[in-house]
Amino acid sequence: MSFPDRETVLQFIADNPSATTKQEIARGLKVKGRERQTLRQVLKDLENDGTLERTGKRAWAKTDTPPPTGVIVFEEIDSDGELIGRSVGRDGAFGPPIRYAGYSGRTKGPAPGVGDKGLARINEANGEYHAKLLKLFEQRDEETSLTGRFEKTPRGGRVVPASRKDKRTFLIDGTDAKGAEDGDLVTAMPKPGRPNGPAFGVVTEIIGRMDDPRAASLLAIHGHDIPVEFPxxxxxxxxxxxxxxxxxxxxxxxxxxxxxxxxxxxxxxxxxxxxxxxxxxxxxxxxxxxxxxxxxxxxxxxxxxxxxxxxxxxxxxxxxxxxxxxxxxxxxxxxxxxxxxxxxxxxxxxxxxxxxxxxxxxxxxxxxxxxxxxxxxxxxxxxxxxxxxxxxxxxxxxxxxxxxxxxxxxxxxxxxxxxxxxxxxxxxxxxxxxxxxxxxxxxxxxxxxxxxxxxxxxxxEKLGSPLLYRVHDQPSDSKLAALSDFLQTLDIKWPLGERPQTHRFNRLLNDHAEGEHAGTISEIVLRSQAQAVYSPENNGHFGLNLTKYAHFTSPIRRYSDLIVHRALISSLGMGEDGLTKEMAASLEDIASHLVATERRSMAAEREATDRYLALYLADKVGAEFEGRITGVTPAGLFIRLGSTGADGFSPISKLSDDYWVHDEGAMALIARGSGKRFEMGQVVKVELAEVTPLQGGLLLKVLSPPRPRKPGEKPPSSRGGRSGPPGRSRGKMSKARKKTRQKASRKKGAKGGKS
Known part of the structure; x- marks a missing residue:
């Protein structure tokens, strides 16, 4: 076999993630003379089969590993309210999710948002990637409209955003209010003004009233640009x-x-x-x-x-x-x-x-x-x-x-x-x-x-027809490592050496179905799963444990199913209204579009439900409920109320006078010194402190005391907590995560949502 071969190149990149250019790889492998031509071909082959992603003219990164410095595009805000992006290559975004962690060093700049791009330093810690911005050089379209509630002021008004993820507020001059009254739900566009002054806007549409019981759906529809009227x-x-x-x-x-x-x-x-x-x-x-x-x-x-x-x-x-x-x-x-x-x-x-x-x-x-x-x-x-x-x-x-x-x-x-x-x-x-x-x-x-x-x-597939598969990948190594870390805190073993299989998850769920952690384990198993997508390439459906799966049964409500119907009509000679060559050639783009519209609908449906739940609970401020902690973040606790399924948030500053440290692996907030803890799955009594129906938000006050320190557990360090941005656990990497990283570095060119 000629040198260098693909295994050698991939092993070098895994061991030296900062070496991304062909020259650096060649220098590191001591490639000379004609071997450089071999290296060039190996890199080209690895790029063509998707193992490497081109990140520059002569630079590459493994598709499952972001480069240490590179372009990042911010794609979403997760359930914890954190901005999430991915690395950008020649063919678009690739690789695992990356959390935004502010600007690097003393660098300062405008806050990024969904759709922005920038140059960032990317590092990995405890199986999770973080990005420190060096420069924000492409921001989202500033013409993006804002949906929210119009509030009257002496000089006109202002529009307060309906989405918790949108941090903008537009001031509205009286002549730009377009007849909006206090409490109207409106959409507004930015109005050009002073670059460093307050943001002014112009009302473009009055969509309803905040006191209209159906406002929850209207806001979600307009906030996510879901088309309602048919041309x-x-x-x-x-x-x-x-x-x-x-x-x-x-x-x-x-x-x-x-x-x-x-x-x-x-x-x-x-x-x-x-x-x-x-x-x-x-x-x-x-x-x-x-x-x-x-x-x-x-x-x-x-x-x-x-x-x-x-x-x-x-x-x-x-x-x-x-x-x-x-x-x-x-x-x-x-x-x-x-x-x-x-x-x-x-x-x-x-x-x-x-x-x-x-x-x-x-x-x-x-x-x-x-x-x-x-x-x-x-x-x-x-x-x-x-x-x-x-x-x-x-x-x-x-x-x-x-x-x-x-x-x-x-x-x-x-x-x-x-x-x-x-x-x-x-x-x-x-x-x-x-x-x-x-x-x-x-x-x-x-x-x-x-x-x-x-x-x-x-x-x-048997007839060789193009089609859209419904694909559900197996859980990633990093998610399995996080699952294993958490289960260790419950004294449950989850070996990482075995291939992920559904029966292993089912055995875990069954073994603890009657225990106090049943709900928590179900939640964590769910979070460890990948999101299902549409793709013209078949990677199987992990959740259903099927090697071939496509959506056929709901063409009234899913365009993906209509494509499958047309493919069957064409392949089986059932008529002249089958899949066209033009559509068959565009399946990759169609698949990406359908994944985007599906997630848009899911987000809108979830937002509307949150608002309806908030409306239902609006007259119950001060009441006490039982809930379960479903999320632990550096900022506080997410808690799901048992009676309604509504999700609320309790900020870390409101928990107690303790100094709280976020232990990411244990999914817990731990009090420095005492070691008392609030942890994932814990049942707590809460008081409903505040309801914001416009955003669908619930603010909760935890009434239950934290759990005592675990026997033999060392007190957490003083880093992170209540007095500044709550920090993540800075402890040593767990054995589970070490195993996962070692396993990943040994892989030889291996390629890595709702059925």
């Missing part, structure tokens, strides 16, 4: 378009039924099962949205732009106009509808033996809620599901039980976290917060949808 050409198409005439199989005689939430606004999937000689036949039928939304049309452009529907407690912002999403493409009961269906055959042990895709016409024979289906199968009489018990529901449950055997062998990640639902009255007021019930009916539909999604990925 006229899109509406005209939706009102006049007819499905493309394609060969179809008649499925109307099969008693397919829909099973959905009781308040579902659309129905995009129907199911049927029957017992056959050697097992079960299951049919999953999905609305044929591709027949209506065809490439290149106004409908298609708008659907792709939106990416997905966004669901709020009081409304839905749909991906498709009402005429399609709730009518023509919805599997309304007792009406014929074009569909894409998959017929799957399973043996008695739940192992799939075959499947085939069908472009057909179906008729939903019944519309049941989860509650109605479950009540019928549980033997309750008189409900809507009773009529369908023998012909449909019992076979569905029989097939589901058989699939349960195969599912148990597959061992998907068994995180079943409770989910809260905000109850909204017709006039938009919050009437209660309830925990969603989980029935076998939910799990049955989920399992059949998963099987249909797997079948779609298998078929398209």
């Amino acid at each position: 006229n050409d899109v509406l005209n198409e939706a009102q006049t378009i007819k499905p493309l005439d394609s060969p179809r199989e008649d499925l109307t005689h099969i008693p397919l039924i829909t099973i959905d939430p009781h308040d579902a606004r659309d129905h995009d999937d129907a199911v049927y099962a029957e017992k056959v000689k050697d097992g079960w036949k299951v049919i999953v039928a999905i609305a044929d949205v591709a027949a209506y939304v065809r490439p290149g049309t106004a409908l298609d452009r708008e659907a792709q732009k939106r990416g997905n529907s966004t669901y709020f407690p009081d409304r839905v912002v749909p991906m498709l106009p009402f005429e399609l999403s709730a009518d023509a493409c919805s599997l309304v009961d007792n009406q014929d509808r074009p569909c894409m269906a998959v017929e799957m055959k399973f043996d008695k042990s739940g192992t799939k033996r075959s499947h085939r895709f069908i472009r057909g016409t179906m008729r939903s024979h019944a519309k049941l809620s989860y509650e109605e289906a479950q009540a019928a199968i549980d033997g309750k009489t008189g409900g809507e599901g009773e009529k369908w018990l023998e012909p449909v529901l019992k076979p569905l449950w029989g097939a589901y039980e058989a699939l349960g055997e195969a599912r148990a062998l597959r061992a998907p990640l068994a995180l079943d976290l409770p989910e809260k639902r905000v109850e909204i009255s017709e006039d938009g007021k919050v009437t209660g917060i309830i925990e969603k019930e989980r029935f076998d009916a939910h799990k049955l539909i989920e399992e059949f949808m998963i099987q249909a999604n797997v079948a779609a990925a298998e078929t398209l």
Whole structure:
């Protein structure tokens, strides 16, 4: 083998992260003469296969390791309120998340925000990367609008931001208020002014009133630029378009039924099962949205732009106009509808033996809620599901039980976290917060949808068709190291030498399901997982423990599923409305866009829910609640209230007169001297001290005393705490983290969110 080879180069870069240029690598490896040509080719090959990322004209870094000095782009503010970025290479951002840690040395400059770029020194500590800015040379568009509440002042007014992440406040001259009154919710744009003076703005739109019960959703929609109104050409198409005439199989005689939430606004999937000689036949039928939304049309452009529907407690912002999403493409009961269906055959042990895709016409024979289906199968009489018990529901449950055997062998990640639902009255007021019930009916539909999604990925991959996979990477080494560090504080061992596998996580969850730390362990396991994304490249789905997975079952509300439908139509010769060559060539860009729109919707939905919870609790200031600590930061404690699931914050300065030190590995705040501690998962009694419905914020006062020092634990150092910016633990690196770093340095070119 010629020298230098890729293993040697990667080992050198791992051992010498500051050596990023070809000259430095060549000098370090003592490469001379013709060996330089070999080195050039090795670096090129490593860049082409994604192992290295070019960070300059003649500089590289491993894709999972930021360079010690380089360009960083700030991408988000995390749940702790900290600014997070990633390194920037020739092809965009790459590598692990990097926390902003201020300016380097005596350097000073404007505060960065999401979208800004700058030159930074990057260092790693305890498995986490931090950036010290040297220069902020590209800031986000200063024309970004501000959404918030207008407050009247003697000279005009001001706009207070609705987002906790936006630190701006605009002063508004009287002539620029555009008729806004005190308490109006508005959007405003910056007004050019003195560079060092106060920020002035101009009101551009009045979107509602703060005292409107539906303001929570309005603020989230405008704050995240979620498009609500459909353009006229899109509406005209939706009102006049007819499905493309394609060969179809008649499925109307099969008693397919829909099973959905009781308040579902659309129905995009129907199911049927029957017992056959050697097992079960299951049919999953999905609305044929591709027949209506065809490439290149106004409908298609708008659907792709939106990416997905966004669901709020009081409304839905749909991906498709009402005429399609709730009518023509919805599997309304007792009406014929074009569909894409998959017929799957399973043996008695739940192992799939075959499947085939069908472009057909179906008729939903019944519309049941989860509650109605479950009540019928549980033997309750008189409900809507009773009529369908023998012909449909019992076979569905029989097939589901058989699939349960195969599912148990597959061992998907068994995180079943409770989910809260905000109850909204017709006039938009919050009437209660309830925990969603989980029935076998939910799990049955989920399992059949998963099987249909797997079948779609298998078929398209077998036929060599481009497609969008739903990818969920395995947890990163740094997250596993953090998990191991934390579990050690609970005297739970988590060996880092083994490959991450779902059954290991499930065993951990099961072993402690009845213990006092059950909720905490579930939360930490959840945080250790990667976020699921869309990608034209298949990396498998770790959480479901599947090697091939694509979204096929919800084309009314997800554009990704529409792409999969089109790919099936093209590959199987089912019509002229399949995936175009132009779209197939753009799948990487489409995937990135769909990940962005999905996360935008998730953030907006979470913000709206937080505001509704704050509104619900606004008249309960001074009341006491029981909560659980769900986050420990240098600034204080995040606490989730048990009764509502609302998240609040208790600042470190309000905990007590102790000097608190943040122990990152133990996820705890520890009092210097006494060693008393507030730690992740601890149940505490709190008082609701303040509510800010505009931002959806709750300020809490902890009433419970801290836990005593752990036996044998040394008092924390005086660094960090209450009197300045609370510091992170500066102790020695744990054995778990050392192992992880040593393992990472030995790797030979190895490449490293919701299903």
